[in-house]
Amino acid sequence: MRYIFLIFALCVVVVVAVAGKRGDLSRRPPIELFPDMDRQPKLRPQAPNDFFPDGRSSRLIIPGTVARGEHFEDTPANTGRLPGGTNLVESIPLEITEAMLNRGQQRFNINCSPCHGSMGDGNGITKRIGAMGVVADLHDPRVVKLTDGELFNTITYGKNLMGAYGPNVPVEDRWAIIAYLRTLQLSRLGNIDEVPAPFRTQFKK
Ligand code: HEC
Structure with a gap:
């Protein structure tokens, strides 16, 4: 303890000798x-650099590529929302074609039927093996009443127990799945009068 001040003073002298006083100018590096x-x-941004032949350190965008985080144009087809806001669209913002419905059926059977069942009634394989307790019945009147934008939102981000399928299912496929899901719902809600006359015989009364 007796020498503590002496040791401290020595340390100060050593540090000042090596590092110099604060604010000292020095010619040494x-x-x-x-x-x-x-x-x-x-490479520093916006600074010239001879690494690349054109001497630019900031590179121009390569034609046909998309910057990270910029993959979306703010259109309903991409976001499920009305442009410039957060309101979800009422109905599918794409033209619905037979090819789209076929694609939707295939994608639904791959991505959704394991839980929701190929009929959409919530009796998928995961329920049968007990991996998932309650899976939403997509024929539930509450789900039927959801807007297409809300379905898009659920597929993209998930909902409660259901995980997000946005990372797995590209946007056009999400709309195709929704279009197909609507046909599944309609198949239970429609009545025989809505079926075009030539096809009615195919249905049991
Ligand atoms: C791993 C199982 C699983 C898969 C796969 C799955 N879901 Fe779900 N989904 C659920 C569960 C569980 C719920 C009920 C969520 C809750 O409310 O807890 C649900 C709920 C829903 C709902 C109702 C949302 C609401 O607002 O109540 C919709 C619509 C839906 N799913 C659509 C889909 C579609 C379309 C796909 C395919 C892209 C899909 N799900 C794939 C498990 C799944």
Whole structure:
């Protein structure tokens, strides 16, 4: 304890001798403790650099590529929302074709039927093996009444127990699935008068 001040004073002298006083000017280069941090092999934005033949460090976008986070144009088909806001669209913003419904059926059977069942009634394989307790019945009047935008939102981001399918299912396929899901719902809600006359005989009364 007796020498603590002496030791401290010595330390100060040593530090000042090596590092100099604060604000001192020196002609010698500064001490670099981590030279690899001071001198990084990197390109500074907007600064010239001869690494690339055209001398630019900031590269131009390669034609046909899309920057990360910029994949969406703010259109209803991409976001399920009305442009410039957060309101979900009422109905599918794409033209519905037979090809789209076929695609939707295939994608529904791949992505949704494991839980919701190929009929959409919530009796998929995951329920039978007990992996999922309650799976929504997509014929539930509450789900039938959801807008297409809300369905798009549920597929994209998931809902409660259901995970997000946005990362697995591209946007056009989400709309195709919704279109097919609507036909599934209609198949239970429609009545025989809505079937065109030539096809009515195919249905049991
Ligand atoms: C891993 C199982 C699983 C898969 C796969 C799955 N879902 Fe679901 N889904 C659920 C469960 C569970 C619920 C009930 C969520 C809750 O309310 O807890 C649900 C709910 C829903 C609802 C009702 C949402 C609401 O507002 O109540 C819709 C619509 C739906 N799913 C559509 C789909 C579609 C379309 C697909 C295919 C892209 C799909 N789901 C794939 C498990 C799944």
